[in-house]
Amino acid sequence: MTTPNGMTAQEFARGRFVRQGNRFTDLITADGRSGYPAEPGRYRLFVSYACPWAHRTLIVRRLLGLEDAIGVGVVDPIRDERGWRFPDHDPVTKAVFLSELYLASDPSFDGRYTVPCVWDTVNGRLVTNDYPAITTTMETEFTALHRPGAPDLYPEALRPEIDELNDLVYSTVNNGVYKAGFATSQEAYEEAFDALFATLDQLEERLSTRRYLLGDALTEADVRLYPTLARFDAVYYSHFKCNLRRLTDYPNLWGYARDLYSIPAFGETTNFDHIKRHYYGTHPNINPTGIVPKGPLIDWTAPHGRENLSAG
Numbered sequence: 001m002t003t004p005n006g007m008t009a010q011e012f013a014r015g016r017f018v019r020q021g022n023r024f025t026d027l028i029t030a031d032g033r034s035g036y037p038a039e040p041g042r043y044r045l046f047v048s049y050a051c052p053w054a055h056r057t058l059i060v061r062r063l064l065g066l067e068d069a070i071g072v073g074v075v076d077p078i079r080d081e082r083g084w085r086f087p088d089h090d091p092v093t094k095a096v097f098l099s100e101l102y103l104a105s106d107p108s109f110d111g112r113y114t115v116p117c118v119w120d121t122v123n124g125r126l127v128t129n130d131y132p133a134i135t136t137t138m139e140t141e142f143t144a145l146h147r148p149g150a151p152d153l154y155p156e157a158l159r160p161e162i163d164e165l166n167d168l169v170y171s172t173v174n175n176g177v178y179k180a181g182f183a184t185s186q187e188a189y190e191e192a193f194d195a196l197f198a199t200l201d202q203l204e205e206r207l208s209t210r211r212y213l214l215g216d217a218l219t220e221a222d223v224r225l226y227p228t229l230a231r232f233d234a235v236y237y238s239h240f241k242c243n244l245r246r247l248t249d250y251p252n253l254w255g256y257a258r259d260l261y262s263i264p265a266f267g268e269t270t271n272f273d274h275i276k277r278h279y280y281g282t283h284p285n286i287n288p289t290g291i292v293p294k295g296p297l298i299d300w301t302a303p304h305g306r307e308n309l310s311a312g
């Protein structure tokens with residue numbers, strides 16, 4: 001059976017999209033007790049600008065000033081059955097396809113070759129493709145390498161609230177759009193659609209009195225929500241049939257998204273060209289012609305006026 005994202009028939013049971021687990025889950029730690037010490041220049045992060053899970057890691061790397069400490073390799077936005085490939089080859093590992101790095105790390109690996117993933121240049125293997133851990137590792141284990149004045153994106157006191165919100169946002173929004181887009185039954189699609197817009201309504205309300213999700217300061221929760229908002233009107237609204245409302249129909253969420261976009265770590269890592277070419281060009285079951293829509297015309301730089309919501 002051919003599936004939109006190359007998933008197995010089993011994953012498509014009852015028309016529901018089920019995301020595969022992460023194979024590489026080693027941890028990089030500040031003290032090196034895991035065998036992977038957080039050393040500058042040692043690790044290479046592989047991303048696609050199109051991928052929302054990878055987008056988070058680029059935002060955090062930039063917010064924390066880890067650009068010199070952690071190198072980045074960017075894949076071509078268009079993917080075929082061989083998986084992600086580099087525009088020419090990756091200058092550090094010399095790989096042409098991302099699969100080469102997965103198979104060098106585990107010759108028996110038979111899953112999907114996903115971004116984001118982190119490569120250890122010392123041992124020549126992948127350390128992790130566990131995307132939720134990649135950002136929290138940068139936040140908590142790379143602190144010695146953060147730029148002066150870097151924000152604390154995952155403050156201890158707020159972790160329970162951040163984690164709880166992230167769980168809801170992950171299942172109904174970040175992954176919710178995929179559940180809607182890759183559903184192969186009407187029931188599964190509608191279930192995902194309803195849950196998605198219920199959460200967006202809730203977030204719209206939450207952002208009416210707070211500048212960011214947790215209040216006056218940016219946190220990991222904002223980093224996780226933003227990549228889905230950035231892709232919403234350009235891709236998810238049409239390609240994934242998430243069309244009850246557009247992001248631009250939500251005054252608070254849309255102002256919030258523009259507020260974040262105005263921060264270079266968010267705006268300069270948002271590549272609408274890669275995003276659109278990737279989604280519309282990579283899922284033939286959903287978009288058989290591969291035609292990339294020209295619109296929508298959206299002004300991400302319009303004033304957002306949300307400064308007033310901050311106390312400080």
Ligand SMILES: N[C@@H](CCC(=O)N[C@@H](CS)C(=O)NCC(=O)O)C(=O)O
Pocket residue numbers: 005006019020021022050051052053083084112113114115116129130131
């Ligand atoms: N590692 C996670 C999340 C990362 C992920 O889904 N990345 C996508 C891009 S957004 C990917 O690399 N897909 C490659 C493929 O399916 O061949 C997963 O396996 O589901």
